[in-house]
Amino acid sequence: MDTPVDPRTARSRDAILAAAHTLLVREGPASVTHQRVAHEAGVGRATVYRHWQRADHLLLAAMSGSDLPFFRSPTSPVRPWLHQELRKLADELTLPAVAAVTLTLMQTALWDPDAATRRNHSSAAVTTRITTALDLAQETGELTTVLPSEDAAALLIGPMLYRTAMEAGTVSDMLISHLLDSVGTWRD
Template sequence: MLAAARRLLAEEGLDAVTHQRVAQEAGVGRATVYRHWPRTDQLLLDAMGGADLPLFRAPETPVRRWLRKELRQMADELAIPAVAAVSLTLAQSALSDARIAHPHDESVKTITERIHAAIRSAVAAGELEADIEPPDLTAMLVGPIVYRATMQRAPASDDFLGRLVDSVGTWHDQPG
């Protein structure tokens, strides 16, 4: 069942991972899926467990352009109502369920480390002047996108994403 859920997740995205679809893909009854995962957030969490997060994985230079591209991908995914709903459900569940909190915290840690590594490389290359703590940096870049998608239920424009990236420091054009 988890293999079926992971396949759906990889091929069709978060909104495809439902009890019914997983049951169909795995060739089992829907009640069997519900017995193992009474809530969709639990099913998604287990399906995502062990899978590498696709966002912010391989920084490219110039980092400024790469960061805008990665933020665009995140904003586009969160613009899908089912993805936004699942994201909020997982975050909310992590507040009260230790089983969900640990992998949620690990995901947040991974995103924070990846963004910080990219920013460090931009600073080292002279592309950026910035001195922001990693958790603050992630909150400054990711937080507004989540708010725009879930609270305002509005798309994040390219200008909006550009202002987020520009807010982390002073960027310098790189030759080439």
């Protein structure tokens, strides 16, 4: 039988996660320390340690609240729908909060197995959703040839990450159209 959770424990945990997420968005991953989070959440530092003994685990917990709202439920015709979804993603990637979470997860995953698992889960979800959309386009005859799904996802999203994260730029609709052209042959 499950032990009931003390409401005070749940409230402090929620406050700590909210504070960590706020700091991450506002100041970046280096700001997510036990001391800073405790101050922001209005709890004692020992309370933060009781929930997360390591700051990197606290950071991962704060990042886990980020959902992947993109590429769900494709509609036909697929190309305009996919263009719209890529546009939304490109616009989100220019926001500091989204960039901070994305880049922190990518960096942390290099040495932390939990972060690598989270990264792999996120990338697999995106690849699956893009594959579903491209499969629909093929089924309806809108797309005649297509790259393997993991290549298509990398080709669609990779250049947008480069443009937004590496160049601190924006993604044009023309670039999105070129990316869509690169994954297969589309019919009008």
